[in-house]
Amino acid sequence: MKTNNSSIKKSIHLLKKNECVGIPTETVYGLAANAYSSKAILKVFKLKRRPRTNPLIVHYHDIKFLKNDCYLNNRFMKLYKLFCPGPITFILKKKPNSNISKFVTNNKKTLAVRFPKHRTTRLLLKNISFPLAAPSANVSTSISPVTKKDVLEEFGSKIKYVIDGGKTKVGLESTIIDVTGRPKILRVGGLDLRTINKSLKLNLNYNFKNKYKAPGQSKLHYSPGIPIILNVKKPKKFSAYILISKRRYNNKNYFYLTKNRNLNEAGQNLYKILRNIKRKKYKLIEVENIPNQGLGLTINDRLKRASYK
Numbered sequence: 001m002k003t004n005n006s007s008i009k010k011s012i013h014l015l016k017k018n019e020c021v022g023i024p025t026e027t028v029y030g031l032a033a034n035a036y037s038s039k040a041i042l043k044v045f046k047l048k049r050r051p052r053t054n055p056l057i058v059h060y061h062d063i064k065f066l067k068n069d070c071y072l073n074n075r076f077m078k079l080y081k082l083f084c085p086g087p088i089t090f091i092l093k094k095k096p097n098s099n100i101s102k103f104v105t106n107n108k109k110t111l112a113v114r115f116p117k118h119r120t121t122r123l124l125l126k127n128i129s130f131p132l133a134a135p136s137a138n139v140s141t142s143i144s145p146v147t148k149k150d151v152l153e154e155f156g157s158k159i160k161y162v163i164d165g166g167k168t169k170v171g172l173e174s175t176i177i178d179v180t181g182r183p184k185i186l187r188v189g190g191l192d193l194r195t196i197n198k199s200l201k202l203n204l205n206y207n208f209k210n211k212y213k214a215p216g217q218s219k220l221h222y223s224p225g226i227p228i229i230l231n232v233k234k235p236k237k238f239s240a241y242i243l244i245s246k247r248r249y250n251n252k253n254y255f256y257l258t259k260n261r262n263l264n265e266a267g268q269n270l271y272k273i274l275r276n277i278k279r280k281k282y283k284l285i286e287v288e289n290i291p292n293q294g295l296g297l298t299i300n301d302r303l304k305r306a307s308y309k
């Protein structure tokens with residue numbers, strides 16, 4: 001442990017006492033707890049006000065300890081070698097003798113696992129003997145946090161500690177892929193679907209109208225609690241208007257996702273902008289059309305869910 005020694009030590013101390021800790025990842029901040037401890041996991045559900053029927057993702061440093069909890073297969077290994085650590089979550093078959101708390105999976109026979117790419121969190125994972133279950137560190141259905149400040153805004157003094165890992169690099173939750181059988185995308189996310197398809201030589205797709213396979217992908221989600229209207233060309237005067245790229249107008253109510261239409265940059269900024277609009281107490285959000293390709297697919301998915309009435 002060279003860097004961030006004290007924040008890691010403090011986190012380990014709290015996690016061993018079955019407390020929750022806010023952790024940075026490359027996607028969004030997580031609300032982490034010992035995945036082997038039911039006492040700790042129940043605190044996560046309570047703090048997040050999350051229905052117990054919605055299972056959690058478990059975070060590992062690498063596959064060494066994963067073997068105790070899941071059956072690994074070739075499809076998984078291929079993607080793991082290509083993209084991990086990184087913004088992808090795998091659904092695998094859980095081993096019956098695994099120590100994962102039954103509350104993590106809601107008694108399901110599968111487990112969602114992920115290998116986050118953030119220096120401090122990887123160091124933390126390397127120095128504990130249990131994996132970390134971590135949903136996004138926001139109250140259920142609200143906007144995912146991309147900074148420590150956002151996490152504190154969600155939970156206030158109810159959270160014991162949050163590691164400061166700066167602003168998250170990807171800014172959108174991980175892509176979820178079920179690899180228990182023929183691969184299926186359960187949630188579009190921070191890893192571009194085209195990249196996955198290219199490496200697996202498949203043509204997996206995803207459609208907002210699909211049946212939602214991930215139990216937590218409810219239609220209303222990622223919501224700033226303000227009505228959102230999509231594909232707006234002429235915004236109303238009083239609304240917050242989100243645009244894909246910087247223009248000449250300097251209107252106070254215009255929020256630009258990027259300088260130059262780079263969709264990765266748009267992903268990094270989306271939740272920050274939504275939170276900012278919420279803080280400014282706008283009553284309506286309007287969004288111009290966002291290209292439905294690359295991470296644009298994920299951005300549109302999140303905006304559609306956030307706008308669901």
Ligand code: TXA
Pocket residue numbers: 025027028029030031054055056057089091105108110111112114116134135136137172173174176186213214215216217
């Ligand atoms: O980027 C991320 O994935 C972030 C960071 C913190 O790692 N985590 C995150 O967790 O987005 P959460 O809890 O907000 O979303 C996890 C999603 C939920 O929709 C849940 O239903 C689904 O994963 N999920 C968890 N376990 C599953 C399982 N066994 N089968 C299918 N879906 C599962």
Ligand code: MG
Pocket residue numbers: 135136144
């Ligand atoms: Mg979430």
